[in-house]
Amino acid sequence: MxxxxxxxxxxxxxxRSFRNALSxxxxxxxxxxxxxxxxxxxxxPSAGDSYRGGIEVVSGEEGSAxxxxxxxxxxxxxxxxxxxxxxxxxxxxxxxxxxxxxxxxSEGRYELPAFDNMTVSITQPSGYQVPMDEHNxxxxxxxxxxxxxPDLKYGGIEPTGPLPExxxxxxxxxxxxxxxxxxxxxxxDLQVTDKEEIEYARAGAINDLSERDDYAxxxxxxxxxxxxxxxxxxxxxxxxVAETNGPVRFLPGNHDxxxxxxxxxxxxxxxxxxxxxxxxxxxxxxxxxxxxxxxxYPCTPGxxxxxxxxxxxADPEGNPQYNGxxxxxxxxxxxxxxxxxxxxxxxxxAGHIGLVNYADEGxxxxxxxxxxxxxxxxxxxxxxxxxxxxxxxxxxxxxDDTEGWREVLGVEGLPFQHITxxxxxxxxxxxEVGENGYPTAIGRDGGRPGVVTLxxxxxxxxxxxxxxxxxxxxxxxxxxxxxxxxxxYEEWSEQPGExxxxxxxxxVDREDLTGNTWLTTNFFFGSTGSEVEVSVDxxxxxxxxxxxxxxxxxxxxxxxxxxxxxxxxxxxxGGSIADRAMHLWRFRLPEDLDSGAHTxxxxxxxxxxxxFTDTLEFEVVEARK
Numbered sequence: 115m116x117x118x119x120x121x122x123x124x125x126x127x128x129x130r131s132f133r134n135a136l137s138x139x140x141x142x143x144x145x146x147x148x149x150x151x152x153x154x155x156x157x158x159p160s161a162g163d164s165y166r167g168g169i170e171v172v173s174g175e176e177g178s179a180x181x182x183x184x185x186x187x188x189x190x191x192x193x194x195x196x197x198x199x200x201x202x203x204x205x206x207x208x209x210x211x212x213x214x215x216x217x218x219x220s221e222g223r224y225e226l227p228a229f230d231n232m233t234v235s236i237t238q239p240s241g242y243q244v245p246m247d248e249h250n251x252x253x254x255x256x257x258x259x260x261x262x263x264p265d266l267k268y269g270g271i272e273p274t275g276p277l278p279e280x281x282x283x284x285x286x287x288x289x290x291x292x293x294x295x296x297x298x299x300x301x302x303d304l305q306v307t308d309k310e311e312i313e314y315a316r317a318g319a320i321n322d323l324s325e326r327d328d329y330a331x332x333x334x335x336x337x338x339x340x341x342x343x344x345x346x347x348x349x350x351x352x353x354x355v356a357e358t359n360g361p362v363r364f365l366p367g368n369h370d371x372x373x374x375x376x377x378x379x380x381x382x383x384x385x386x387x388x389x390x391x392x393x394x395x396x397x398x399x400x401x402x403x404x405x406x407x408x409x410x411y412p413c414t415p416g417x418x419x420x421x422x423x424x425x426x427x428a429d430p431e432g433n434p435q436y437n438g439x440x441x442x443x444x445x446x447x448x449x450x451x452x453x454x455x456x457x458x459x460x461x462x463x464a465g466h467i468g469l470v471n472y473a474d475e476g477x478x479x480x481x482x483x484x485x486x487x488x489x490x491x492x493x494x495x496x497x498x499x500x501x502x503x504x505x506x507x508x509x510x511x512x513x514d515d516t517e518g519w520r521e522v523l524g525v526e527g528l529p530f531q532h533i534t535x536x537x538x539x540x541x542x543x544x545x546e547v548g549e550n551g552y553p554t555a556i557g558r559d560g561g562r563p564g565v566v567t568l569x570x571x572x573x574x575x576x577x578x579x580x581x582x583x584x585x586x587x588x589x590x591x592x593x594x595x596x597x598x599x600x601x602x603y604e605e606w607s608e609q610p611g612e613x614x615x616x617x618x619x620x621x622v623d624r625e626d627l628t629g630n631t632w633l634t635t636n637f638f639f640g641s642t643g644s645e646v647e648v649s650v651d652x653x654x655x656x657x658x659x660x661x662x663x664x665x666x667x668x669x670x671x672x673x674x675x676x677x678x679x680x681x682x683x684x685x686x687x688g689g690s691i692a693d694r695a696m697h698l699w700r701f702r703l704p705e706d707l708d709s710g711a712h713t714x715x716x717x718x719x720x721x722x723x724x725x726f727t728d729t730l731e732f733e734v735v736e737a738r739k
Contacts, residue, residue: 174279290331302502338367338466560677
């Protein structure tokens with residue numbers, strides 16, 4: 115029994131199926147209350163138009179620089195990365211040494227205290243673009259580590275020698291970053307282990323991004339776990355992202371650590387050498403992005419750490435662990451950074467580990483110790499938090515609540531939207547490799563690999579999730595959760611990759627119908643405020659029920675709350691088990707359905723009023739043979 119997909123009346127689109135099992139949606143988006151037009155901000159500049167270059171480091175006599183770092187932020191009119199006569203300094207740009215934040219004076223000059231092992235960086239101002247290297251990686255920072263990193267497997271930072279006389283930061287005027295309409299790509303967990311997985315990523319999400327031209331101004335932000343422990347892959351990763359269209363920024367994850375570092379201060383040196391500072395900020399349009407490092411390694415408990423951290427982080431030398439935590443120094447920087455941002459800007463707080471998440475809502479390690487403090491810093495502002503880490507897709511609205519957040523973090527109801535962006539690697543590149551050259555990699559929530567885009571107008575935004583290899587119409591995945599399926603689940607759930615193919619997953623018998631059989635809809639980016647309706651055989655549509663209400667209850671886990679299509683792939687071909695999701699809806703099939711073929715039409719409407727329609731064909735038999 116194959117699945118068919120019915121186009122909505124608003125758009126006649128080619129229907130497509132996902133292998134030949136349960137279902138993926140083909141639908142159209144209907145505009146909500148905020149008028150946004152994705153994919154039309156600006157065409158990506160050609161390679162010849164891109165602003166290429168680096169910072170300007172002016173060396174002086176050894177020891178002449180003193181205990182301060184100085185320089186100029188200037189408009190690089192001839193784009194040669196050097197401050198030439200007639201090129202003016204740019205006033206009021208934020209500059210930091212990772213501790214202190216200052217603004218440039220009327221001539222673009224700044225001065226900051228200097229210390230060993232600091233990173234000096236600027237906050238790119240809206241209307242300007244910092245230079246990019248040949249891989250599209252922005253160049254806006256300077257690492258100062260005179261003796262270089264300790265002996266590290268992946269090299270760390272090369273010795274920088276004495277403090278330069280000046281560190282100058284060039285910028286070029288940019289219409290793309292000035293526009294108050296932006297599309298910003300948030301990419302979770304690229305997490306490549308080897309060159310084979312580099313090619314999986316290239317064939318999948320990177321190919322998709324290379325074909326898009328809507329994010330040239332804002333670019334893409336890879337929210338950690340860029341590599342999967344092998345940091346020698348960073349050059350290959352930079353070659354990979356060179357194929358995308360727009361600036362590519364990175365922040366570190368728990369698989370980007372120099373695990374042989376003798377202390378936390380050098381745990382991300384190789385990341386800093388190749389990709390970006392540990393934490394920084396930048397402006398685009400009416401947005402202010404804050405990219406944080408919230409991975410503490412080797413972790414030590416703080417005075418404000420949740421219960422359990424003390425024991426988990428008890429032996430940083432003999433048994434080092436990581437934890438979701440923002441360093442005290444970084445928290446001080448964050449407070450200063452935000453104090454310099456106008457109240458009407460949209461604040462995008464990005465970190466690898468989610469301030470909160472649903473998949474691990476009862477676990478301190480996989481959320482951030484100071485979540486409540488960050489919320490307090492952003493009180494009264496337009497804000498959204500974005501993250502990766504959990505390899506799940508989570509669109510958590512203001513007001514959402516879970517038992518775990520209350521008990522672990524002391525957070526009762528979210529003050530603003532929090533988004534877990536899924537993962538480019540999906541479920542760590544597991545599952546079958548398809549004809550397009552990458553694995554299915556279905557996640558622990560039943561979601562598929564992909565990326566998130568924030569479509570922004572001024573300081574308002576709408577979010578969308580794009581499944582790898584698909585159009586934005588593909589937002590749902592349908593299945594049948596019957597007693598027969600649940601018996602198969604219980605028999606094989608401890609043996610991912612060992613189960614036989616489930617027999618007739620789209621066939622239900624009379625006993626199934628009397629024992630609770632649901633049509634399930636995995637609405638990948640569904641959230642509080644979303645609705646799912648089901649019409650069987652053309653009857654009036656009825657509402658499906660969300661399996662997780664996000665109203666402070668405990669997490670619902672197990673066969674009854676699982677995505678049958680995802681689980682059937684995972685137990686047969688390997689991977690995690692989709693036994694919980696915050697974006698699963700289920701509709702109980704009537705017990706009196708006649709024997710024979712039936713068609714269910716599912717309409718999923720997101721919190722912005724966009725509709726997606728999907729169709730599932732299934733069969734009722736009196737009894738199985």
